[in-house]
Amino acid sequence: MALRVDSPTATGLSRSELVDMYRLMLLSRKLDDEEIKLKKQNLIYFQISGAGHEAVLVAAGKALRKGYDWFYPYYRDRALMLALGMTPVEILYEAVGAAADPNSGGRQMPSHWGLKRANVVSQSSPTGTQFLQAVGCAEGGRLLTVLDQIRDRRPAYKDEVTYVSAGDGTTSEGEFWEAINSAATGAAPVLFLITDNQYAISVPVEAQTPGGDIGRCMSSVPGLRVMRVDGTDPIASYQAVMEASQHMRAGKGPVLLHAMVIRPYGHSMSDDEVSYKPSHEREEEARRDPVLTYPKYLVREGIASEETIAQIQKDVDAEIAEAEAQALAAAKPKPETIYDHLYSPTVDPSSAAFETEPKPEGQPETMVTLINRCLRDEMERDGRIVMFGEDVADATREQNLESVPGKGGVFKVTAGLQKKFGKTRVFNSPLAEANIVGRAIGMATRGIKPVVEIQFFDYIWPAMMQIRNELTMMRWRSNGDFSCPLVIRVATGGYLQGGSIYHSQSGESIFAHCPGLRIAFPSTAQDANGLLRTAIRCDDPVLFLEHKNIYRQPYAKGPYPGPDYMVPFGKARVAREGSNISVITWGATVNRAMQAAQRLEAEGISVEVIDLRTVVPFDREAIRRTVEKTARVLVLHEDVLTAGFGGEIAAVIAEHHFDWLDAPVRRIGATDTPVGYAPDLEDAILPQVDGITQALRELAKY
Numbered sequence: 001m002a003l004r005v006d007s008p009t010a011t012g013l014s015r016s017e018l019v020d021m022y023r024l025m026l027l028s029r030k031l032d033d034e035e036i037k038l039k040k041q042n043l044i045y046f047q048i049s050g051a052g053h054e055a056v057l058v059a060a061g062k063a064l065r066k067g068y069d070w071f072y073p074y075y076r077d078r079a080l081m082l083a084l085g086m087t088p089v090e091i092l093y094e095a096v097g098a099a100a101d102p103n104s105g106g107r108q109m110p111s112h113w114g115l116k117r118a119n120v121v122s123q124s125s126p127t128g129t130q131f132l133q134a135v136g137c138a139e140g141g142r143l144l145t146v147l148d149q150i151r152d153r154r155p156a157y158k159d160e161v162t163y164v165s166a167g168d169g170t171t172s173e174g175e176f177w178e179a180i181n182s183a184a185t186g187a188a189p190v191l192f193l194i195t196d197n198q199y200a201i202s203v204p205v206e207a208q209t210p211g212g213d214i215g216r217c218m219s220s221v222p223g224l225r226v227m228r229v230d231g232t233d234p235i236a237s238y239q240a241v242m243e244a245s246q247h248m249r250a251g252k253g254p255v256l257l258h259a260m261v262i263r264p265y266g267h268s269m270s271d272d273e274v275s276y277k278p279s280h281e282r283e284e285e286a287r288r289d290p291v292l293t294y295p296k297y298l299v300r301e302g303i304a305s306e307e308t309i310a311q312i313q314k315d316v317d318a319e320i321a322e323a324e325a326q327a328l329a330a331a332k333p334k335p336e337t338i339y340d341h342l343y344s345p346t347v348d349p350s351s352a353a354f355e356t357e358p359k360p361e362g363q364p365e366t367m368v369t370l371i372n373r374c375l376r377d378e379m380e381r382d383g384r385i386v387m388f389g390e391d392v393a394d395a396t397r398e399q400n401l402e403s404v405p406g407k408g409g410v411f412k413v414t415a416g417l418q419k420k421f422g423k424t425r426v427f428n429s430p431l432a433e434a435n436i437v438g439r440a441i442g443m444a445t446r447g448i449k450p451v452v453e454i455q456f457f458d459y460i461w462p463a464m465m466q467i468r469n470e471l472t473m474m475r476w477r478s479n480g481d482f483s484c485p486l487v488i489r490v491a492t493g494g495y496l497q498g499g500s501i502y503h504s505q506s507g508e509s510i511f512a513h514c515p516g517l518r519i520a521f522p523s524t525a526q527d528a529n530g531l532l533r534t535a536i537r538c539d540d541p542v543l544f545l546e547h548k549n550i551y552r553q554p555y556a557k558g559p560y561p562g563p564d565y566m567v568p569f570g571k572a573r574v575a576r577e578g579s580n581i582s583v584i585t586w587g588a589t590v591n592r593a594m595q596a597a598q599r600l601e602a603e604g605i606s607v608e609v610i611d612l613r614t615v616v617p618f619d620r621e622a623i624r625r626t627v628e629k630t631a632r633v634l635v636l637h638e639d640v641l642t643a644g645f646g647g648e649i650a651a652v653i654a655e656h657h658f659d660w661l662d663a664p665v666r667r668i669g670a671t672d673t674p675v676g677y678a679p680d681l682e683d684a685i686l687p688q689v690d691g692i693t694q695a696l697r698e699l700a701k702y
């Protein structure tokens with residue numbers, strides 16, 4: 001028998017709830033059918049169904065706690081959303097792209113769920129990015145319950161769980177393992193629901209997963225409980241989710257629930273499954289279709305009459321018809337709203353609120369020391385801040401701190417922070433960059449403030465999916481309902497004499513191309529201290545680039561500027577006044593421009609050096625001022641020349657200040673090559689003082 005239950009009471013669900021499960025499953029299926037009709041009529045622009053997955057999803061929605069637990073669903077989770085209280089019209093609002101769409105305000109495709117009132121965090125299209133965020137969300141919930149100095153603490157419960165779902169194919173994404181790893185290691189209460197319909201678009205499960213069985217593959221992960229259920233059986237599914245949630249609520253760690261489902265409608269309306277799925281497979285699936293088998297069960301067991309089932313079908317049709325009429329008449333978002341919710345509407349890090357005077361004290365300190373001091377101050381001030389990354393802790397084995405001095409980062413930037421604030425707030429991550437950023441996003445969504453470290457810029461790329469498609473887009477795609485303000489500190493750059501290809505990379509221009517992210521790139525110790533404080537106190541995601549070559553340079557040293565020193569974003573620093581030529585630069589080339597300017601002074605050429613300090617936003621006003629003052633500009637950066645951020649500055653000057661120019665704008669960047677190991681190669685590749693001096697000389701003569 002497909003449905004294993006002795007009596008309704010033994011299921012843990014009342015008769016009316018058992019009947020309501022059918023109503024929700026049918027509502028989900030019929031909404032799919034209606035959307036398919038609307039798509040054929042060109043009244044909506046995309047359709048992806050939840051067909052065949054309804055039973056386990058309605059069960060999960062019933063078994064978990066609404067407004068208490070947290071949810072990271074994926075596009076097939078229509079029935080879960082209905083069970084969590086999303087109404088048919090709210091679902092159709094997203095399909096028609098209405099302004100009133102509670103998922104995204106008409107910004108995302110249909111079935112990209114997000115519902116603030118039900119703790120359903122805005123979801124995206126990339127398969128598998130939800131896993132790590134769900135782990136971070138669960139960890140964030142736990143942090144909210146254990147950290148004692150949080151002001152304005154958001155709600156969290158000691159026995160809450162976080163639900164995350166995905167298909168069988170999505171478990172092939174590396175982030176799946178990264179999430180299982182941290183959930184199991186940290187005993188995070190995460191329910192990984194894998195709805196296995198045996199296909200990822202056209203690729204069958206045996207080509208995705210060893211043995212074609214993800215549950216079996218994961219069954220020996222210590223700390224992870226693996227369960228399997230027939231996901232077309234709502235009652236068995238309900239019991240399985242209940243059992244899993246009891247396990248998690250008791251603090252026993254994550255559960256992977258492998259639910260076997262069907263996919264009767266093809267992947268999406270852009271997919272014709274007949275081209276790869278033979279008819280006998282489709283017929284076999286049809287026999288397990290829960291929307292057909294479950295009402296028969298209800299009647300057979302005397303839980304519902306034929307009339308009740310017929311009435312439910314009628315009511316569902318009427319409800320959908322009404323919702324559809326309302327959705328089709330709904331107002332669309334206004335074009336002038338496109339910039340809304342790209343950044344925080346309440347905290348502007350370029351505003352006067354972030355403009356403070358330094359209160360210098362003590363001897364000049366290095367950039368490493370002043371970043372460390374900023375981190376210390378801010379962790380003291382704000383109990384929500386946690387810090388993690390590779391090797392950032394003093395010692396994971398805390399007991400060893402009596403006999404060893406502690407690590408505190410490969411560059412020692414985080415030294416002593418674990419000792420001072422404890423290992424709940426400062427801890428090592430696994431060696432996995434997507435893990436660092438993905439978990440941080442989940443925590444930040446809950447109201448924790450992660451300040452994480454990527455050890456080398458050269459290794460940020462595994463986290464690129466999380467940065468580009470999640471971190472920078474969360475606020476915009478949820479139409480302001482969710483945000484994930486956090487800071488990613490990254491050691492970057494070359495001039496290391498031996499750093500070579502994979503320890504010398506720059507690449508701020510790549511991130512400047514991701515709307516929603518802010519980028520700071522200090523060139524002095526004091527600026528690093530003030531800009532980092534702004535990064536931490538602002539309400540947006542910030543990429544904070546720390547140049548390894550500047551970390552301990554005597555020229556960049558400065559006195560500690562006090563615990564409230566902040567430098568606003570988008571306000572350049574005039575590093576040197578001059579009247580003949582301007583150099584607009586940032587990072588490690590600021591000092592090289594200063595040296596060139598010094599040399600040219602002897603030749604009677606007066607060079608102004610502008611240090612942008614932040615790349616996003618960048619100071620357009622300072623650029624205007626210096627162009628109007630000198631009429632000759634060199635844009636200089638360490639990143640490779642082609643498509644470097646200097647091209648953007650040059651374009652702004654050409655577009656807005658052309659009339660002031662006495663010479664073409666010149667650019668210097670690294671050669672369009674990687675950075676070589678041998679010092680002679682590095683010298684030839686990265687901008688040097690000689691080359692800068694020569695370019696300025698030529699510019700002066702033009």
Ligand SMILES: Cc1ncc(C[n+]2csc(CCOP(=O)(O)OP(=O)(O)O)c2C)c(N)n1
Pocket residue numbers: 076125126127166167168169170171197199200201263267
């Ligand atoms: C990172 C990424 N790669 C590819 C895609 C395109 N894509 C969307 S769904 C999908 C298949 C997912 O299959 P599965 O995880 O089994 O879920 P199902 O659709 O079967 O429920 C693919 C390849 C994507 N959205 N994201």
Ligand SMILES: [Mg+2]
Pocket residue numbers: 167168169195196197198199200201
């Ligand atoms: Mg699948």
